[in-house]
Amino acid sequence: MFKLKAPKESRTRLRNKLKIIDSKEYEFVVTTDKEYVEDDKINIVFHEEDAQRVNRILNLIAQGEDVYIVGHSPRGMKRIESRRIHYFVVEEEEVSAVVRDGRFRVRMKLYEIEEMLKNKHFIRVSKYAIVNINKIDYIKPAFNSKLVLHMRNGDQVEVNRRYYKTFKKTLKL
Amino acid sequence: MMQTMIRLAEFVFNNALLLSVILVAALFFMFHMKQLFQELLLNKKLDIKKRVMRNLERIPFHYSRWFLQKRIVVIILPFVVVAAIFLAATWNPIHFEHHLASIESEEDIRKVHEDFHERFYDFHILEAESQATDASIMRSLRMKNPKLHTGIDTVAHNGEYIFSMASRGIEITAVDGNDLDYHGYLDYEDTKKDELYHQHGIFVDKDRLVVLGSATEDISPVGATSEAYCEEEVSTVVRIYDINDDISLEDTYRMSGKVTDAAYENGVLSLVTKQYLPFGYEAFRLGDSLPWIARGDDTPLIQSYDSIHYIERVEPNSFISFHAIDLERESHDFRTLLMDYQSEVRIMDNAFYIAANHYRFHKITDGMRLSDPVESIDTSLTKFRVDTFGMVRHQVTLSLPGALAFPNGLQVADGRILLLTRNEDNHTLFKLEKSLTHATLEHELPSHIYVEDLFYHDGIAYLSCDTENAHETRLYAITTHNIELLSIHEGILLTEAMIPRTGTPLFITLEKLDKESLAFHAHHYDSRENRVVTMDTLAVSVGDYKFNIIDRFPVEKEIHMDSDFRIVIPLYAFTTPSTQDSRYPSVLFIHLDEEGQLHPPESLNMRGVLHGRNPYSYRFVEMDDYVYHVTPRGITVSTEVEGEKKIVSEIVFP
Numbered sequence: 001m002f003k004l005k006a007p008k009e010s011r012t013r014l015r016n017k018l019k020i021i022d023s024k025e026y027e028f029v030v031t032t033d034k035e036y037v038e039d040d041k042i043n044i045v046f047h048e049e050d051a052q053r054v055n056r057i058l059n060l061i062a063q064g065e066d067v068y069i070v071g072h073s074p075r076g077m078k079r080i081e082s083r084r085i086h087y088f089v090v091e092e093e094e095v096s097a098v099v100r101d102g103r104f105r106v107r108m109k110l111y112e113i114e115e116m117l118k119n120k121h122f123i124r125v126s127k128y129a130i131v132n133i134n135k136i137d138y139i140k141p142a143f144n145s146k147l148v149l150h151m152r153n154g155d156q157v158e159v160n161r162r163y164y165k166t167f168k169k170t171l172k173l
Numbered sequence: 174m175m176q177t178m179i180r181l182a183e184f185v186f187n188n189a190l191l192l193s194v195i196l197v198a199a200l201f202f203m204f205h206m207k208q209l210f211q212e213l214l215l216n217k218k219l220d221i222k223k224r225v226m227r228n229l230e231r232i233p234f235h236y237s238r239w240f241l242q243k244r245i246v247v248i249i250l251p252f253v254v255v256a257a258i259f260l261a262a263t264w265n266p267i268h269f270e271h272h273l274a275s276i277e278s279e280e281d282i283r284k285v286h287e288d289f290h291e292r293f294y295d296f297h298i299l300e301a302e303s304q305a306t307d308a309s310i311m312r313s314l315r316m317k318n319p320k321l322h323t324g325i326d327t328v329a330h331n332g333e334y335i336f337s338m339a340s341r342g343i344e345i346t347a348v349d350g351n352d353l354d355y356h357g358y359l360d361y362e363d364t365k366k367d368e369l370y371h372q373h374g375i376f377v378d379k380d381r382l383v384v385l386g387s388a389t390e391d392i393s394p395v396g397a398t399s400e401a402y403c404e405e406e407v408s409t410v411v412r413i414y415d416i417n418d419d420i421s422l423e424d425t426y427r428m429s430g431k432v433t434d435a436a437y438e439n440g441v442l443s444l445v446t447k448q449y450l451p452f453g454y455e456a457f458r459l460g461d462s463l464p465w466i467a468r469g470d471d472t473p474l475i476q477s478y479d480s481i482h483y484i485e486r487v488e489p490n491s492f493i494s495f496h497a498i499d500l501e502r503e504s505h506d507f508r509t510l511l512m513d514y515q516s517e518v519r520i521m522d523n524a525f526y527i528a529a530n531h532y533r534f535h536k537i538t539d540g541m542r543l544s545d546p547v548e549s550i551d552t553s554l555t556k557f558r559v560d561t562f563g564m565v566r567h568q569v570t571l572s573l574p575g576a577l578a579f580p581n582g583l584q585v586a587d588g589r590i591l592l593l594t595r596n597e598d599n600h601t602l603f604k605l606e607k608s609l610t611h612a613t614l615e616h617e618l619p620s621h622i623y624v625e626d627l628f629y630h631d632g633i634a635y636l637s638c639d640t641e642n643a644h645e646t647r648l649y650a651i652t653t654h655n656i657e658l659l660s661i662h663e664g665i666l667l668t669e670a671m672i673p674r675t676g677t678p679l680f681i682t683l684e685k686l687d688k689e690s691l692a693f694h695a696h697h698y699d700s701r702e703n704r705v706v707t708m709d710t711l712a713v714s715v716g717d718y719k720f721n722i723i724d725r726f727p728v729e730k731e732i733h734m735d736s737d738f739r740i741v742i743p744l745y746a747f748t749t750p751s752t753q754d755s756r757y758p759s760v761l762f763i764h765l766d767e768e769g770q771l772h773p774p775e776s777l778n779m780r781g782v783l784h785g786r787n788p789y790s791y792r793f794v795e796m797d798d799y800v801y802h803v804t805p806r807g808i809t810v811s812t813e814v815e816g817e818k819k820i821v822s823e824i825v826f827p
Contacts, residue, residue, distance in 0.1 A: 171219055
């Protein structure tokens with residue numbers, strides 16, 4: 001997403017302040033020197049003393065625009081921020097959004113959710129589930145080229161053999 | 174290349190089960206290593222991905238509890254399995270104390286046998302071959318009667334009677350100077366009808382005659398062929414006669430196995446018996462083959478398992494029993510070793526000395542089988558002694574470098590034990606004290622020799638051996654510092670003598686130069702130079718004396734040095750053309766003068782006196798001024814009459 005460009009002597013210091021990990025496919029160039037500006041990218045040029053503020057801006061950019069999902073529970077309807085959802089799963093032909101301490105029925109098809117959240121770090125892991133990468137706690141390989149994802153809330157979601165390669169590719173930078 | 178492939182295939186075939194387990198364990202290990210690596214990589218990538226996404230809730234990557242505990246157990250498990258297999262393979266129920274293990278049951282014996290042989294390829298898969306080996310060994314054992322080394326002889330006397338072994342009994346002749354009186358023939362009436370009896374020899378003291386023999390009884394099932402497992406019970410029979418009670422049978426002992434050595438010292442008869450155990454046969458029952466001893470008609474006393482011992486890493490293919498029969502106390506005791514049938518056993522001063530090959534296996538054979546699992550062979554030497562109460566007790570077991578030189582690699586004499594061992598490059602002679610606490614390394618000898626005999630006389634070891642390539646018998650005299658090659662031609666015989674004037678011990682060797690000529694050599698030890706020197710040689714053309722040596726040299730017990738310092742050698746002569754009846758007994762006398770010089774021989778022709786079959790079975794018995802020449806046909810007495818040796822009396826056995 002970001003690429004930090006700075007003179008060698010200040011690069012490590014800035015990286016620690018801004019907590020930037022360079023991506024191969026990046027959209028934003030973050031730099032303290034105009035000479036590093038790239039024409040086909042979005043460039044953020046700043047003075048080093050503004051690093052804290054720039055850090056907050058980078059967080060906002062990474063977080064992106066909030067996307068809300070409408071979920072239904074016995075207590076009624078609720079708008080759920082996508083960041084809070086651990087995963088979506090199809091149960092008894094109905095889609096549920098699982099959050100830390102509960103689940104909501106979603107009146108959308110799974111492929112519609114996948115399309116809607118494709119830029120929000122959600123990934124399809126099987127015919128029946130989409131998971132939020134940020135909510136994966138631990139990945140454990142299983143037999144038959146499968147993976148078991150241990151989610152933050154303690155649930156386990158299986159990565160199907162068919163989606164195994166895509167999942168691994170997504171983890172690549 | 175082809176051979177390497179075949180060896181590899183053999184190795185895989187013979188260790189299939191173990192290799193399969195190791196392969197499965199290795200695959201299991203590799204699979205889990207791959208998973209572990211993948212797990213580490215994926216979680217690392219997940220962590221980086223979250224950092225790229227600036228995930229503020231991110232918890233830094235850590236090894237999960239599952240990863241640290243369960244996975245480590247799973248990875249270690251294959252190693253534990255393989256280690257457990259090797260431990261199980263090396264686990265031995267036998268506890269060794271000073272190389273000697275106690276046996277407690279039949280199971281222990283079978284376990285020891287399997288533990289030894291399982292290291293070799295062909296233990297289970299070639300059962301037929303194993304049976305064939307057993308059959309071949311058993312056949313050769315049946316045909317071969319052992320040469321007994323100590324004391325026992327075919328002729329003996331007590332000053333009153335001469336006892337001489339005949340075909341199936343003992344000829345007894347009362348002697349009084351030149352007066353010979355045939356006393357009778359001692360037959361063995363208690364021999365069973367279907368039993369094949371073989372006499373080994375006799376011992377005589379003032380009061381007793383002890384006769385030693387083997388009885389073979391075929392107890393194989395009806396219709397069994399010679400190639401099948403033929404059960405055959407070989408037992409040793411000891412008959413004790415009271416000379417003072419008209420030579421009547423006083424006691425008998427029967428014991429399992431074939432006697433291989435015997436000695437009668439201080440009223441105690443010591444015996445060694447061997448029983449081969451054909452484990453290769455399914456029909457073989459170990460429980461029925463336990464050593465036993467029976468006195469008279471008493472119920473046999475079967476050796477208990479806890480009185481059987483095993484010497485570590487010696488081939489366990491037979492029972493060797495050590496018997497002590499105290500004729501004064503009328504008691505007996507015996508101990509048994511699970512041992513190699515080819516072990517050498519000697520008896521000296523009421524003690525048994527046992528030497529056997531002691532194998533050191535490659536460490537890998539604790540778990541795997543190899544075609545040649547033997548890393549090296551040394552020699553185990555064990556001593557059992559008969560204590561003052563007539564009990565047989567284990568005293569010591571030790572091992573010396575090099576494999577035992579077969580046959581006759583062990584000899585005892587003059588309170589010393591000689592042990593000859595061999596390795597790829599040479600032979601080594603050890604001289605040990607009776608207690609076996611101290612071994613002196615004597616010399617290294619050529620490698621390719623076949624030991625015929627080993628003697629110890631007056632501090633010198635004499636080794637008679639055949640060379641593998643030249644097929645010539647060589648005789649070495651081995652002192653502390655030197656090895657002397659005394660003779661290289663065929664047919665060497667040794668006898669003790671002495672220089673009449675000084676009493677210096679001599680050793681006489683007899684060498685067969687060709688078909689009709691012999692050479693006698695007198696050797697003595699020069700203490701100043703610490704070497705054995707040949708002081709005189711006498712060549713004799715036997716043709717001059719109408720003698721011939723056809724196929725056999727006399728054995729050392731047949732040689733005699735009489736009171737006139739003459740070496741008396743039994744030979745038989747024949748007239749030409751040779752026929753059965755043309756043979757006749759004769760005697761060759763070699764004179765030793767006062768200075769120990771050898772003088773041309775004289776002969777005593779006994780033709781017409783003792784004419785007939787087996788004229789060669791001689792012994793010379795000297796009492797007072799008379800020399801008694803004993804053959805299976807009769808006895809002649811010779812003495813000096815008017816300065817010349819003459820036959821003065823004879824008796825022909827009925």
